[in-house]
Amino acid sequence: MLKKLRDMLTHRRIAEERNRALRARFGRSLEELKGLFSRPLDMVPISATEKRPSRYPEISSLLPGTGINAFYAHFQLESNKVHELIEGIKNGFDKVDEHLYIRRSGNEAGDFFISIAFSNEFSGSIVSMMTNDTSVLDRIVVANSSPPPPWVAFPEISEPLKLGFLQGDIEYWWDNYWSSFWESLTAEEREAYLGRHGATEEWKRCIWLHGREARELLESALSEKDQG
Incomplete structure (x- = not known):
């Protein structure tokens, strides 16, 4: 019984830490992000994304088991390229706030989102981004993102x-x-x-x-x- 209680408290602490990390980075809790990224991911574009010629930045499904239906990219960019990156990926999207962009789908499947955050480290800009629109991922590649x-x-x-x-x-x-x-x-x-x-x-x-x-x-x- 004591071990079960310890395990439960450990899982709760891990969940709380993950929630704090997501809120600190993207300005939203896990539950809020799950609500935004509820649209099922289209498996055909996923396959195409994984086979694209360039592998930078690396793209992965976001934290298996979290319930967030999005792709995740975490990479570094030269600081003078941040504006160019934002302008390139937000095409067709409306800005909600500093972390979130939306593109209305017009159907019941759900809307498309980009959640993005920047931090200055290692003389460049660290980019953390999640999206359920694979065309956004292609635009990152076209932008020729590169670290310093x-x-x-x-x-x-x-x-x-x-x-x-x-x-x-x-x-x-x-x-x-x-x-x-x-x-x-x-x-x-x-x-x-x-x-x-x-x-x-x-x-x-x-x-x-x-x-x-x-x-x-x-x-x-x-x-x-x-x-x-």
């Missing part, structure tokens, strides 16, 4: 080749914002991005050393060593 380069996000790092293993803030940023963006680019797009942002040779080398290609080469070498 690592030397802008971490201007205090003057010798990137001495970083060694990534730790702390830069590890968090690299894993959550930079890596998914970088790995989504073609070789030509990478060169263009580095050139546009004035990358030094040291930073170019650092990015390669902490990228998928270098990791795969290391894993292959270690595997061959073990087999030998």
Whole structure:
């Protein structure tokens, strides 16, 4: 009986913390968001979204089990691109407040919404967005959203080749914002991005050393060593 009570209190605390987090970020509680995003998601566009060529930003169904019928994107954007992003995604939507946009569907299935929030971190803008309109997700890709380069996000790092293993803030940023963006680019797009942002040779080398290609080469070498 005591264990059951502890479990119940734990689940309640988790639910309360999640509710506070949603309200702090999107200005609405879980129940309010469930009410807004009640329209069933169309499974055909979901499939198309998952197969789109660009994987940045990564899109996922929002927190399975919450009852919010929406896609969720959490990514970083260069601060000077925020206005362009908002103008691009809100096409056809009416603004309700600073966090919410609506597009009337005209049928009983329910309306379409965009709930969006911004915060300033790592010398850029962190975007958290949920929507039940897949065309909005396509417009994010068209907007060419990208995080700032690592030397802008971490201007205090003057010798990137001495970083060694990534730790702390830069590890968090690299894993959550930079890596998914970088790995989504073609070789030509990478060169263009580095050139546009004035990358030094040291930073170019650092990015390669902490990228998928270098990791795969290391894993292959270690595997061959073990087999030998």
